[in-house]
Amino acid sequence: MSSTSANQRLQQLGKILEPDLSGAGILASTEHSHDTISQLTPEHPYKICVIGGGSWGTTITKIIAENCLARPRLFRHHVNMWVFEEKINGENLTEIINSRRENVKYLPGVKLPRNIVAVPDLVKTVKDADLIVFNFPHQHLSSILSQLKGHVPPTVRGISCLKGLEVNKDGCKLLSEHISDELGIVCGALSGANLAPEIAREKWSETTIAYNIPQDYRGPGRDIDEVILKATFHRPYFHVNIIDDVAGVSVAGALKNVVALAVGFVDGLGWGDNAKSAIMRVGLLEIIKFSETFFPKSQQSTFTRESAGVADLITTCLGGRNVKVGRYMAETGASAHDAERALLNGQSSQGIVTCKEVHELLTHVGKMEEYPLFAATYQITFGSESIENLPNLLSKNL
Amino acid sequence: MSSTSANQRLQQLGKILEPDLSGAGILASTEHSHDTISQLTPEHPYKICVIGGGSWGTTITKIIAENCLARPRLFRHHVNMWVFEEKINGENLTEIINSRRENVKYLPGVKLPRNIVAVPDLVKTVKDADLIVFNFPHQHLSSILSQLKGHVPPTVRGISCLKGLEVNKDGCKLLSEHISDELGIVCGALSGANLAPEIAREKWSETTIAYNIPQDYRGPGRDIDEVILKATFHRPYFHVNIIDDVAGVSVAGALKNVVALAVGFVDGLGWGDNAKSAIMRVGLLEIIKFSETFFPKSQQSTFTRESAGVADLITTCLGGRNVKVGRYMAETGASAHDAERALLNGQSSQGIVTCKEVHELLTHVGKMEEYPLFAATYQITFGSESIENLPNLLSKNL
Numbered sequence: 001m002s003s004t005s006a007n008q009r010l011q012q013l014g015k016i017l018e019p020d021l022s023g024a025g026i027l028a029s030t031e032h033s034h035d036t037i038s039q040l041t042p043e044h045p046y047k048i049c050v051i052g053g054g055s056w057g058t059t060i061t062k063i064i065a066e067n068c069l070a071r072p073r074l075f076r077h078h079v080n081m082w083v084f085e086e087k088i089n090g091e092n093l094t095e096i097i098n099s100r101r102e103n104v105k106y107l108p109g110v111k112l113p114r115n116i117v118a119v120p121d122l123v124k125t126v127k128d129a130d131l132i133v134f135n136f137p138h139q140h141l142s143s144i145l146s147q148l149k150g151h152v153p154p155t156v157r158g159i160s161c162l163k164g165l166e167v168n169k170d171g172c173k174l175l176s177e178h179i180s181d182e183l184g185i186v187c188g189a190l191s192g193a194n195l196a197p198e199i200a201r202e203k204w205s206e207t208t209i210a211y212n213i214p215q216d217y218r219g220p221g222r223d224i225d226e227v228i229l230k231a232t233f234h235r236p237y238f239h240v241n242i243i244d245d246v247a248g249v250s251v252a253g254a255l256k257n258v259v260a261l262a263v264g265f266v267d268g269l270g271w272g273d274n275a276k277s278a279i280m281r282v283g284l285l286e287i288i289k290f291s292e293t294f295f296p297k298s299q300q301s302t303f304t305r306e307s308a309g310v311a312d313l314i315t316t317c318l319g320g321r322n323v324k325v326g327r328y329m330a331e332t333g334a335s336a337h338d339a340e341r342a343l344l345n346g347q348s349s350q351g352i353v354t355c356k357e358v359h360e361l362l363t364h365v366g367k368m369e370e371y372p373l374f375a376a377t378y379q380i381t382f383g384s385e386s387i388e389n390l391p392n393l394l395s396k397n398l
Numbered sequence: 399m400s401s402t403s404a405n406q407r408l409q410q411l412g413k414i415l416e417p418d419l420s421g422a423g424i425l426a427s428t429e430h431s432h433d434t435i436s437q438l439t440p441e442h443p444y445k446i447c448v449i450g451g452g453s454w455g456t457t458i459t460k461i462i463a464e465n466c467l468a469r470p471r472l473f474r475h476h477v478n479m480w481v482f483e484e485k486i487n488g489e490n491l492t493e494i495i496n497s498r499r500e501n502v503k504y505l506p507g508v509k510l511p512r513n514i515v516a517v518p519d520l521v522k523t524v525k526d527a528d529l530i531v532f533n534f535p536h537q538h539l540s541s542i543l544s545q546l547k548g549h550v551p552p553t554v555r556g557i558s559c560l561k562g563l564e565v566n567k568d569g570c571k572l573l574s575e576h577i578s579d580e581l582g583i584v585c586g587a588l589s590g591a592n593l594a595p596e597i598a599r600e601k602w603s604e605t606t607i608a609y610n611i612p613q614d615y616r617g618p619g620r621d622i623d624e625v626i627l628k629a630t631f632h633r634p635y636f637h638v639n640i641i642d643d644v645a646g647v648s649v650a651g652a653l654k655n656v657v658a659l660a661v662g663f664v665d666g667l668g669w670g671d672n673a674k675s676a677i678m679r680v681g682l683l684e685i686i687k688f689s690e691t692f693f694p695k696s697q698q699s700t701f702t703r704e705s706a707g708v709a710d711l712i713t714t715c716l717g718g719r720n721v722k723v724g725r726y727m728a729e730t731g732a733s734a735h736d737a738e739r740a741l742l743n744g745q746s747s748q749g750i751v752t753c754k755e756v757h758e759l760l761t762h763v764g765k766m767e768e769y770p771l772f773a774a775t776y777q778i779t780f781g782s783e784s785i786e787n788l789p790n791l792l793s794k795n796l
Contacts, residue, residue: 193672193675193676193679195670195671198669198670198671198672198673199672203668203669203672203673204664204669204672204673204676204788204789205670205672205673205676206672206679236790237789239789239792266602270601271596271601271602272603273591273593273712273713273716273717274592274593274596274597274601274602274603274713275596275601275603276712276713276716277705277708277709277710277713277716278602278603278604278637278705278709280709281591281604281703281704281705281708281709281712284702284708285703300702304682304698304702304708305679305683306679307675307676307679310678310679310682310702310708311675311678311679312675314671314674314675314679314712315674315675318671318675318716319671390602391602391634391635391637392634394637395637
């Protein structure tokens with residue numbers, strides 16, 4: 001499906017949603033009994049489930065559950081959310097969520113809709129689902145997919161909210177492709193300027209969903225398409241734009257963390273807002289170049305026009321753990337390893353991991369020098385260059 | 399001159415500068431006796447002058463003066479800087495600058511090179527100049543041009559660092575065009591993510607210069623061209639990129655303030671980083687659309703790839719007076735007028751002026767509804783809409 005035809009289709013079909021979307025205030029009720037989309041009658045109401053009960057997983061489940069309540073003809077009432085079971089003061093987290101309507105560990109203080117069902121069993125979570133939303137730290141992907149394998153029919157569709165790429169020296173692969181390959185289902189991606197705690201509190205934000213209508217699309221009312229995706233995820237406080245560039249959305253979501261690390265470097269030296277925005281500008285260019293090189297079908301407009309592109313880059317570079325790690329290294333002279341130990345309890349910073357993987361790949365294909373910011377960030381992170389020399393490292397090739 | 403040929407030319411000629419640029423540390427000395435460009439011998443050394451002695455005017459003069467010291471064969475030693483004469487404790491500001499090497503009023507604490515000559519007389523300032531740099535608040539433009547008229551030969555070239563557009567209901571005109579029309583000289587533009595106090599302290603930043611080689615170009619060594627502009631403005635801490643899109647650079651510099659006002663609105667309501675970056679994203683799209691509509695030759699890449707585009711937008715939206723005005727309105731419920739009185743001593747906020755002018759123009763040409771963010775910012779600023787309704791105002795048309 002070309003971008004143009006997808007957009008035309010979306011514009012036509014999107015009108016169905018309008019009375020709902022434009023009529024609702026930012027803190028509108030979750031019930032819209034008169035909205036037009038609810039009067040569409042699909043062959044059967046779509047069943048949606050979410051895998052992942054962290055801060056972002058719980059937030060996206062809250063959004064979906066609100067839309068399922070609002071559109072009872074379109075969606076099944078209950079939304080299963082797989083939660084990694086753990087004990088909180090002797091009680092199971094899933095039971096706490098189901099009885100108290102609150103994820104006390106990962107999203108405390110946010111009341112959850114009554115139709116969310118926290119489930120500790122992966123296979124039970126996805127039973128009868130039409131759409132599976134993947135939303136957990138990507139290091140758990142292989143383990144989760146191996147447990148799901150054989151339990152998901154090929155007619156099911158997926159949306160990955162995972163951040164990352166599988167990068168090694170031989171190339172890189174999208175996480176949504178990994179899901180498709182393992183489970184045999186079509187999978188899109190959702191990413192945007194989406195700090196979960198803000199969205200959970202219904203502060204306005206935007207997101208981008210990338211999805212390609214598959215060859216075996218079963219038609220309106222019988223399959224997931226752009227209208228159903230918009231009805232699933234769009235809220236008055238969470239504006240969704242749907243495009244078809246899965247690769248662009250995924251690359252933007254993964255590489256922003258490398259740029260955030262470098263923003264932390266210059267921020268830690270007190271170089272000010274000019275320098276921070278210069279790093280973001282150069283970072284945006286290198287992200288686009290990387291995507292065009294390794295995913296030739298990805299589109300530049302995804303990076304310059306969509307929430308998943310420039311907006312998410314800005315949000316990530318305004319704060320977040322990768323900026324903190326870079327800033328700490330600059331302020332204290334600590335190594336990357338020491339910064340991770342001091343700030344992240346020894347967990348890896350996503351920016352550092354991605355920076356290393358990207359360096360390995362670009363070196364292997366002989367293109368490292370085309371990416372002066374990624375190269376400098378790697379060299380500074382692993383101690384072979386000083387942050388003070390960053391401007392010179394960037395001016396050589398730009 | 400096409401963008402491609404300009405870039406090719408620049409890449410070829412730019413190599414001349416490389417030993418200087420890549421060899422210098424960020425706080426490198428202003429003297430580079432061995433740099434290659436200094437060995438070029440123009441027909442006569444170029445004389446540069448600056449009109450404007452505010453914070454940004456003094457900072458850009460410092461940069462130019464450092465390069466004139468570093469390249470004595472290429473540039474005349476002294477750099478005249480026109481300063482609006484005023485008394486500081488009974489002493490003339492120009493005399494203070496010339497004797498103490500410090501602009502105590504507008505850039506206190508920053509030592510200036512010894513070859514800057516502060517001049518209170520406009521006509522004397524531009525005498526024998528090959529290049530005039532315009533850098534003052536744009537409301538003084540007409541008065542300054544009327545004083546200069548008849549005193550500037552047509553072979554002189556100009557660079558405008560002014561921010562703004564001349565917008566009214568019939569159309570809009572670049573300030574560099576206004577300069578060209580009044581003085582009969584060719585004029586380019588300089589703009590970027592350039593908070594002056596940071597650059598004055600030699601913290602790394604970038605800028606964009608837009609210049610079109612004119613039809614009457616007199617050739618290398620006899621006229622201002624990209625190499626001379628780069629040699630004039632580029633410093634180890636101030637990286638210059640040269641393009642030919644004067645309109646794009648100027649539109650970006652003017653309209654960013656409207657976006658900054660809207661960022662202040664959502665920041666004042668505590669909506670967080672997601673909302674701020676959403677406003678910047680939508681703002682960038684509307685700025686590009688405006689430029690394509692009123693300056694069809696402007697290039698989208700200026701906005702998405704250059705310091706004058708996305709980077710300056712980010713810097714401006716991270717702070718500055720327009721964000722403060724918007725934030726104050728949101729936090730206190732004050733009118734635009736009251737916010738200006740409280741924060742700016744009754745001076746006009748550039749964002750509010752531009753927002754009003756842009757609204758007048760877009761309404762007159764019947765295109766206001768294509769710019770939901772500009773429309774909403776106008777309506778909120780002048781009291782006919784609430785900030786809380788901003789997401790709905792944006793979702794209608796995007």
